[in-house]
Amino acid sequence: MWRLFLTDAPLVERRGVARDMWVLGFAAPEIAASVKAGQFVNIGLRLGSLLRRPFSVYRAEGDRIEVVLKAVGVGTAQMLAMREGDVASCLGPLGCGFDLSRPAKSVTLVSGGLGVAPMPLAVRDARAAGLHVTWVHGARTADELCSETDGDDVILATDDGSAGFAGTVVAAAPDADLVLACGPNRMLAAVSQRWPQAQVAVETYMGCGTGVCLGCAVPLTGGGYDRACTEGPVYLAADVDWQALPSHLSYAVSA
């Protein structure tokens, strides 16, 4: 069984990576040492919202983990108001990440908007597995594209054609032995149409993050629900009943 850490993590860095999109770095050595691509941390602030908020780990280096966020609500606005040294409570690593152990020579990473979140770690783990990495990243418009895309090939796409391919990431992406995707659920539904075997990291409301509250139900094509926090957040695209999964959270997420 994996180990779970609960740690008060001081903010050590903040940098902008797109318009209104920020990377926050926290000192959380145990989580940084053990997190895999696609896993997440559940972050709470002492005087913040009641429930923690889940964030895919964006990078992990040395004793530091990074998460990426936009100010979409009171909680994220509070996180962006943190100063260096301010402490956030981090619980993690949580969930099952991407599976890069399958026999493959190439991987395509498909991300929309904040769906960049798990991809830098996916690049790290895919390189360690000896894969050729193509990262296809899209947003509504050029200045919403994350500036930190990486890989053997990088393909950008924008809905308005202001940078890169004019159209969706799904249309822009090349085939590969493995496809990993993260973004708004409607984008992931399109991924599922093209690559039923893709591994997709879904977004849901979440309560505890540890498997007990059953709040993060993901409807499955085979019937019933399981937990994004525990069996997920990474699913085989064909296994998710996209019609029954709420297509967006109550805040706007760039695709």
Next chain:
Amino acid sequence: MTSDLSVEVGGLELRGPVLAASGTFGYGTEVPLLERRALGAMVSKGIFLKPRAGTAPPRIAETPSGMLNAIGLQGPGVDGLIRDYAPKWAAWDFPVLVNINGESAAEYGELSARLDGVPGVAGFEINISCPNVEQGGMYFGNDPRAAASVTEAVRRRTKLPVWVKLTPMVSDIGIIARAVEAAGADALSAVNTFVGMSMDLNAYQPRLSFRTGGLSGPAIRPLAVHLAHQAARAVDIPVIGVGGIMRAEDALEFLVAGCRAVQVGTATFVNPNAIAEVHDGIAAFMAAKGFASLSELPRYLPRD
């Protein structure tokens, strides 16, 4: 000094007064728990005779100092519970009560009979207060005759401790409390979640697919303290206070209001160590005030 925090609650000797509330601790096996040394007892996620898929998402919505949930008692049914969880409980050093549910009094009785004698099952908490099922649930809990008939149906089928979890959605909780006491309950858990609703201003519809949900968290604590107190004044059996406990001081409010023990729920979602921290805080309070045991803690419980 070290204070004795053990308590006797409705037929069970507990090493501490802080229990895990149903639906907030799963079946106790889900996560590598950080600390369970302080757990007085665990009440399992609510179970029906048959497996249940639960409600469609979204199932939860955060509200000011609280959260709404409509999980719909997703679970494996009694066969899955007996096969997958009870054997693990049998080896644990704290008792596990099963939160039981049904669509009729006969179903509750059948469920308790199936579980009676299963190693690992130390008792029952009858759920007549779940707001998130179409049949049964809360509807038994706001009618004293229905509440009593469910309690009797279980009482007849088991010798294990029988606790009854009450709904706050009543005009006089004392009437329900007395009815289930007379029907053979050993203790009461007060209270389950309040029915609430929240609207999505983008979709112009409720934020939860079930439309309504159960409100928990610190938002309900003063309401719950009052209802637990009212229940404690109405009966002679022990009352276990539940509702929005985040810290030791919150738990102590319930104890002073007349409760024998408490359950911690939503706090565990936020902090997996909440139960241990509440327990340790109660111990520190007792020591600082010079109480040797919980029975010395003054209770505000005037009799009508």
